[in-house]
Amino acid sequence: VALNDSEEVIPYISPNMPHWGKTYSIPFEDLKAVSAPIVNIGPWGKDYHKFTERVLEEDVFNKTPELTKHTIEYLLSK
Known part of the structure; x- marks a missing residue:
């Protein structure tokens, strides 16, 4: 799964990240713009x-x- 598929990935990521969307978020759109290897x-x-x-x-x-x-x-x- 690549970050450019973030819309498809979010439903799988969010249940495994406590407090995501409440106390912090992940700027997927900004990260997609960088498109750097990880x-x-x-x-x-x-x-x-x-x-x-x-x-x-x-x-x-x-x-x-x-x-x-x-x-x-x-x-x-x-």
Whole structure:
């Protein structure tokens, strides 16, 4: 799913983002205008955004920070 499909994506995003539309919003139209590539980095887990959400400790404390650091350094070197 691409951001240019935001009208189709919103119904799937909003139930998974607490308080979206109440305390904050996402400027999809502005983001579509930028049209920049993104990198989604995060730990592996289950039950995202639920009270039963859990993640792998190794990912949270080791892999994700290292991958984030490496990605930033790589992008800044370009």
